[in-house]
Amino acid sequence: MTLVFDPAEHPAGVCQGVLSQLITPRPIAMISTVDVDGVVNVAPFSYYMPVTGHPMLLAVTMGLRESDGGLKHTYENARRTGDFVVNVTTARLREHIETVAIEFPRGVSELDSVPTTVPSQRVTSPSIAESPAHLECRIHREVPLGEPGVPASEVHLVVAEVVCVTLDESVCTADFRVDQTAMATVGRMGFPWFTTATPESMMVIPRYTYEEFLDQRAASS
Numbered sequence: 769m770t771l772v773f774d775p776a777e778h779p780a781g782v783c784q785g786v787l788s789q790l791i792t793p794r795p796i797a798m799i800s801t802v803d804v805d806g807v808v809n810v811a812p813f814s815y816y817m818p819v820t821g822h823p824m825l826l827a828v829t830m831g832l833r834e835s836d837g838g839l840k841h842t843y844e845n846a847r848r849t850g851d852f853v854v855n856v857t858t859a860r861l862r863e864h865i866e867t868v869a870i871e872f873p874r875g876v877s878e879l880d881s882v883p884t885t886v887p888s889q890r891v892t893s894p895s896i897a898e899s900p901a902h903l904e905c906r907i908h909r910e911v912p913l914g915e916p917g918v919p920a921s922e923v924h925l926v927v928a929e930v931v932c933v934t935l936d937e938s939v940c941t942a943d944f945r946v947d948q949t950a951m952a953t954v955g956r957m958g959f960p961w962f963t964t965a966t967p968e969s970m971m972v973i974p975r976y977t978y979e980e981f982l983d984q985r986a987a988s989s
Contacts (some may be wrong), residue, residue, distance in 0.1 A: 793955025801845035
């Protein structure tokens with residue numbers, strides 16, 4: 769039996785829940801920013817994607833705080849400074865994901881109980897030392913979407929330009945070929961599940977040109 773889900777018949781939270789359970793696994797952008805008083809904020813965002821290579825752009829959707837309906841501190845900080853850092857979330861950071869997801873009060877740093885930071889190369893926001901790769905970003909464009917003030921509806925789609933990438937040599941070669949088996953990136957599934965990209969869970973699927981596809985089909989017929 770096929771079940772039909774009509775978004776028009778359900779509230780925003782239920783619709784977002786269905787999206788989150790079906791669009792998986794999602795990479796987790798562990799974003800670090802700094803507030804006006806110099807307090808570091810760290811938060812995970814899994815509504816996150818690459819956009820294009822030139823200029824080098826990525827996009828993150830930043831919604832409202834569940835606790836009070838206000839703007840997320842990450843978004844406020846990034847708008848003030850114009851920058852943020854996406855720290856690639858790996859198995860080393862696995863135990864911290866849900867800790868930094870807690871909506872800490874303004875002025876309280878998640879770093880009091882989670883990873884340490886190091887200065888970034890090109891932006892004011894710091895990078896997380898425990899992550900093997902950092903994408904230093906400057907805001908390129910913002911697009912408001914959804915119904916203003918409605919949780920799980922109002923978001924700001926933040927498109928950012930990656931102005932610098934730093935990688936630990938343990939996860940890449942000198943020509944910046946990233947070793948996927950060494951990264952052990954963590955992905956977000958539907959709540960409360962996560963997954964880790966271990967060598968045992970990964971596979972290689974060959975990519976063919978159209979001509980190669982025809983040759984393969986002819987050879988198998």
